[in-house]
Amino acid sequence: MKNLIIKRKGPGRQFRTISAFFLVLFICKSYAQSEKNLLLLDQETLELFKPQEAKKSGLFSRATTATSSVNNNKEVKEIIDRANKALQKKDHAPSDKNAIPPNGDKREYFSQAPYYWPDPQREDGKPYIHKDGKANPEISKPKKDNIYMAQFCKDIYALGLTYYHTQDEKYAEKAARLLRLWFLDEKRSMYPRFEYGQIVVGKDKGRAMVFADTYGLIDVIDVVRLIEGSESWGETDTNAVKKWFSRLLDWMLNSKIGKQGKAQLNNIGTYYDMQVIAYALFTGQNDIVRNVIDESVKKRIDKQITQEGEQVYELKRASAWGYSVRNLKGFVYIAYMADKVGIDLWNYKTSQGKSIKNAYEWMLPYALGQKKWTKNNANPTKDEKFNDLQRKAANHY
Known part of the structure; x- marks a missing residue:
């Protein structure tokens, strides 16, 4: 960016550069645009990681209390530390794994069911049998x-936020390399399907x-938006990733x-809808968003949440x-994204009065230690x- 020089009258003709002013305006514009296009990164997180130049300008609000400022600084430090560690890691592509999917193609997504163990009644132990809550190493x-x-998602999230915070190109460059390896490389990227998950x-x-x-x-996806416009990532790259996600x-x-994912009645179905x-x-298909909310999410609220707020299928689990x-x-998260198409799920109630709000308010006293947990094993923690989720819900409840 070229410096814009303003001449002052008087002896010695003093010069003053105002390029920093335009830099701040550019960052502020990018800040507002990013927030508009992001999926789950909320205002509080963006405020926390707002670009350093914008912070210096005073154009953004300050932390309201000393305590929140300390906590925020700790969160920023943890993210930046992870980003710096990610810079040192060897780039990994999906096809680099040693585990081989059943069809032999390492570009396929491949994972093993965690709660299944060898069947002691069978000589070879196969097929494995279910033991809920007990993960098989x-x-x-x-x-x-x-x-x-x-690991990829956590690293790239840290890289994206750290780039946004520091405007240091090295973080965007690393994130861009990883994005290309995972989604765009013709020989090493992951196929846009999960057939062996x-x-x-x-x-x-x-x-x-x-x-x-x-x-x-x-x-x-949010990181794609954060680094767009950097030297390492542009609109053409974003459009290529959009094609992958569209497929x-x-x-x-x-x-x-x-x-089958859509048909699940528990958290699996919820996470299917969320994705x-x-x-x-991300791919600009808002009609699908509205249809899923009307035809699936609202039915899930009715089937999964009681009038008191208990999540019936999750309370049956070992954890x-x-x-x-x-x-x-x-x-x-679904309610947060529904706002983007003008649908209010925060205050939605079924004909019997079931709602996300009920579930949140039922859980909150346990998370805060105000009520004693009497359900299956694990004790509540405000993790x-x-x-x-509390940060996102706090603006509505």
């Missing part, structure tokens, strides 16, 4: 795509439970596994608290997942 020996994808050993067929593995891709969305809507909505928003938080997180 085989799922990571060797590492499969669920682990690599989780959460397979049960001995059956070797993918299952609808894969949608519990893959929701982190929504954060990846994935088509697979989710029309494949056998996708239809369909996110990918449809009832964790799964209740997971499912509520899905509903809150990262609950903090995030």
Whole structure:
């Protein structure tokens, strides 16, 4: 950016540069545009990671309390630390994994059902049998795509936010390389489908439970928006990634596994809807978003949540608290994205008075330690997942 010089009259003719002013205006414009196009990154998070030049300008509001400022700085530090570690990691593509999917093609998404163990009644132990809440360590020996994808999503999220915060191109450049490896490389990227996700050993067929593995891709979409306009990533790149997600969305809507995901009554179905909505928003298919909300999400609220706010299918699980938080997180994220097409799910109620609000208000006292948890094993904790959904819900309840 060229400096714009203003001449002052008087002895010595002083000069003053105002290029920084225009830089701040540019950042502010980008800030507002990013917020408009993002899926799940909320105003509070954007405020927390707002670009450093904009912070210096004073054009954004300051933290309201000293406590929130300290907590915010800690969160920023953790994200930046992860981004810096990601810079040092070797770039990983889906086809680099050692685990081989049943069809032999390592570009296929591949993961193993975590709660399945060898059947002691069978000599070879196959097919494996279900033990809810007890994870089989085989799922990571060797590492499969669920682990690599989780790492990829967390790393790229940190890289995107750190680039947004610092405007340092090295973070955008690393994020761009990873995005191309995962979605655009003709020989190493992942196919836009999950045919071998959460397979049960001995059956070797993918299952609808894969949608519990893959929701982190929504954060990846937000990173695409954050780094767009950097030297390393442009609109053409974004459009190429949109094509990948458009093909994935088509697979989710029309494949056998996708239809099974839609039919699930628990958190799997909620996360299926959440991802369909996110990918449809990203690819500009708002009619699909509205249809899913009207034809699926509202029915889920009726079937999954009681009038008191209990999430009936999640409370049956061995880890009832964790799964209740997971499912509520899905509903809150869906409500957050529904705002983008003008649909208010925050205050939606079924004919019997069931609502997301009921579920949130039922969970909150346990998260805050105001009520004692009497359900299955795990004790409530106000963990990262609950903090995030609480932050999004706080503006509505």
